[in-house]
Amino acid sequence: MKNARLLMLPLRHIVLLGLGIVMAFPFLWMLTSSLKTNDEIWSFPPVLWPAEPMWANFAEAWTAAPFGLYLFNSVFVATIIVLIQTINSAMMAFALTHMRFPLANALFLIILVSYMLPVSATYLPSYVILSNLGLIDTYAGLIVSNAVSVFSIFFVRQAFLQLPKELVEAAKIDGASNWRILWTMAFPLARSSFVILGLITFIQMYNNYFWPSLITKNPDLHLVSAGLRSFFVEGGAYGMKWPLVMAASTLTILPLLLLFAVSQRLLMKGVSHSFGVNKG
Template structure:
């Protein structure tokens, strides 16, 4: 058994290394392709690293399109949506777990059922509502339409259910109102769940393409996905200038890579605590 255990760990590490390399290879190919020429990108056999890296491609891509504006738009919209979803999901989850009112179970069932609906089924009614409110082609419409997340409500509710109910009951006996119990007891004790939810939501909103492209038409309101598509069509010459396209793609994912590097430890800790993963 001991000899078998000695072989298991190296094999497991080897498998995980191969899996990580497989996942990371597209990013490596994208970054290196931005340093190649078109001929090197399409050469057979493939060239992993160019003979003379064209570092100026990044500057050319930055100057060819307003990527700074796209990044600022996406980061601002995603950050505001994360904040609103945190507040809304915390209040809804607290109501579903620590407040007693008629049809509480039915309300949660309805919330879960709405999560089963495909997102595309909600686009038409949501578009009509935003149009009636004159929120088409505005950041307000984009933010309000994403202010509530069923997944976030479910995730925070599960985290609140893991806390001892005696904490909230003791606070109620001491005369603490619901808002104080929520923001001074429940939220701090489940902050790892909020970290996970915030990162998942931020990445999802940052990369969101279809819904923002439906309700925002002005180029100055483009998020990175719509901006990158516009650059593909215009600056990328419909896919003819691949080094420039790869450089633009690298620029757009750079904030997410930086975010992951700084938040990976919090993310791993939050995932293990939220979903009960043990070492």
């Protein structure tokens, strides 16, 4: 049995390495294609690395469209949404788990049922509401329409359910308000879950395409996904400027790669805490 385990360990590593290469290959191909000429992209057999890397493709793609503005819009909107969702999700989840009020279970059931609705079913009423409020084609419209997330409420609720109720009850007996208990006790104890939620929400909002495209027509408000699509179509990229499209795509995912590199340790620690994994 011991020999079998020793043989399985390197096999497992080889399988995981193979899966990692398969998952990373599209990104590697995108990066190398951004350094190629158009002929090298369409060459057969395919060329993995260009004969002469065209580093100027990045500068040309950056100046061909206002990608700096697109990146700012996406980072700004996603960051504000993460902050707002963190606050309102924490308050709602705390109320559902550690406060007693009539129809609490009915409220949670309504929240779950709303999560089961197709996203497309909410587009029309949401658009009408934003139009009546005068928030179409504005930063506020992009932010307000994503200020509440049912998934975030449910996720934080599950994290708060793991907190000992005795601590909350003891704090109430000592005279602490619900607001103080939430932000000085519950929030710090569940911070790993909030780290995961913040990263998931940021990536989701950063990559959001369809809904922002519906409520924003002003090019100055385009997020990176809509801006990249606009550059892809208007720049005549169909069969003509694929290296620039690949370079622009690489530029747009750089903030996400940097975010992951910076928060990797926090993310792994958060996952370990959330699933109760303790190191030896």
